[in-house]
Amino acid sequence: MTAPQPKEALTFEDFKIEVLNDYKIAVTSRECSLLGRREVLTGKAKFGIFGDGKEVPQLAMAKAFQNGDFRSGYYRDQTFMMAIGQLTIQQFFAGLYGHTDLNHDPMSAGRQMGGHFSTHSLDENGNWNDLTKQKNSSSDISPTAGQMPRLLGLAQASKIYRNVSVLSKKNKFSENGNEIAWGTIGNASTSEGLFFETINAAGVLQVPMVMSVWDDEYGISVHARYQTTKENISEILKGFQRDEHNNGYEIMTVLGWDYAALVGTYQRAAQIAREEHVPVLIHVRELTQPQGHSTSGSHERYKNAERLAWEAEYDCIAQMRLWMIANGIATAEELDAMDTNIKKEVLEGKKAAWTAFVEPIKKEQNELVTLLESIASTSVNRVFIQKYANDLKEIKEPIRKDLISMARKVLRMIVGESGQPKLAAWIQNYLNTIQPKFSSHLFSESAQNVTAVQEVLPTYDTSAEEVDARLVLRDNFDAIFSQHPEVLIFGEDSGNIGDVNQGLEGMQEKYGELRVADAGIREATILGQGIGMAMRGLRPIAEIQYLDYLLYAIQIMSDDLATLQYRTKGRQKAPLIIRTRGHRLEGVWHSGSPMGMIINAVRGIHVLVPRNMTKAAGFYNTLLATDEPALIVECLNGYRLKEKMPTNLGAFRTPIGVVETIKTGTDITIVSYGSTLRLVEQAAKELLEVGIDCEIIDVQSLLPFDIQHDIKKSVAKTNRLLIVDEDVPGGASAFILQQVLDEQNAYDYLDSKPQTLAAQPHRPAYGTDGDYFSKPSVEDIYEKVYAMMNEVNPREYPGLY
Ligand SMILES: Cc1ncc(C[n+]2csc(CCOP(=O)(O)OP(=O)(O)O)c2C)c(N)n1
């Protein structure tokens, strides 16, 4: 083995210091893993998954990682996080215990299990930090390969910043696109489709991405022979290698215990990616798992003695140590002495983390014990309550559940006594203080959250003509692109032809191929591109061609985008706009309206269902004034309907979370949204002919839902409620009913059973008849309302059947 090439100015002494420092980080990290496992086995922490066996390559990666760069990785990367100075011993243990204070667990404030790393892109008010001045790690998620789609976007942002001239000035996110996005993944997780989809897309896009595969031959207990063709990911990806005729990847292979080779490999990889914007794959082989996969199993069950012996010998830290001794960097005795000191340091850090974790809870415990004792003294149930207080006092290492659960049980025993108001106040105050530690930041809590934006109505010339509605969208996009250089859109057929419904007609010609782009057929990574770019200050609009195909991206929306603010307690955001088109059109795969499925999967993302293109355009304008992610579903059958062209393009704003009453009436409130509304309007006209006067409310925004409780106000007037949509029965209509009854308490005003009218439970059949017999029709709506009125007044509205 040869030593890594010291830079010219580096003396052997300097070099030695650097290597010794690396060794210290590796051993510190290892010691954390070992002690971490013990903390779980003794019950102080619930679960542990650690970075042991993967330390040395991460040192090499950290050396090549610069300010402004981003990592998108997984749970093995604790050594890397320590090496870039973003994870201390104490923070490591705080994460393991689930400390709910960001100052102690900056990764997620206890929301994620340990091993899920992140850095802070935002300050405490939700505003961007200067990301070019810090080393960045996008927040990890547990689903294997779930880090891949976002990685693509993080890398692509550099390409955009370098090549879109209005953006190439230095800003908070980029310096001429010099930043690399670094991916890490386990060998077994490369079996996932998301891995292959991302690898292909990054090769096509030629983005600065360095992808490391930590290969330990296993995925939990399952060996590589069940995971990877030829058991070798770099071997099978060889076709991606660039050559003199074709763009592609630079593919490198290196052994994970060879410190010197690793350092050299990572320096080379970084240079290629950073300077040439060519993606690099580094296959890091021969890694180990000294403690097995996680704390919930032992690898002795599935590795044979020979493998275990090999893992002991080729443990990367053991090999690094041998290399250091052989190259005169340190003696065995010196390294032993270092090891001893490190062990002590880790132990101290662990203790400090535990004390910091339990002390505040102990204070709360004392407070409650004192309160319970005083309540006991005046209660008829004093014996029981005193016993509860004593039991509580006995708990040496309390958790918050112990406290609040007991307080709530005692409350039941003192109803009507003098202690009741005091304890009730304590409980309410406790919940108000503690609940946000677990539930805040599902949405943005910054000044730019969606509810802060006021409605701006579209304005019209008196002579305004009606045009094809797609033109309203197109001209509004034009205004958006010219006003916001950081906005870009991409999707299947979005570029050259300006999307399948021509809502982007001519935009690529005007704004260039980078800002208005065609993408491959790969919904999950289209979403990921959007997430990654939004995390680096751009305002991407990711277009999914049809709502039916959003299912390919729903996993990444649900697991990554929807949880981002929440899982970082507001320290990362991705204000991505997802554009799609849906509701009724034609057949099984182009008429989907699975809104119930979507809204239940993506809490954390706003879901907007505009009834026409002016409303849709207004939503795009609104969202660009906010810092939150949202999905906009345009009406697939609405592009050729006529709408008036507004004069304030790019400026009018549709409010989010606000319903619109599109017809007033006195007999019944019909709540609907999207394409179905036009049928509801028609049915209402026909119902008026027999004297039934419907009030029609357009929900517009499923998430957030009717913040001002306008539906209740309507029901208070009409005393009847029908919810109509074209989702399956029990889909979004059930959600709306739950909101109106549970959240708004509208049942107080109902004189008839509240009802829903949805589509058939099967997918819609083809053709106009398929639509008629699959989705609610004008007659279905008419008859449903009529039947409700018949029940109220059979003389006035005699039965139809
Ligand atoms: C989508 C998904 N499926 C299954 C799991 C459970 N799981 C967690 S880690 C893992 C094995 C991963 O192995 P590998 O990618 O080789 O990483 P290593 O742990 O070996 O570093 C599995 C199956 C998961 N987290 N996500």
Ligand SMILES: [Mg+2]
């Ligand atoms: Mg593995």
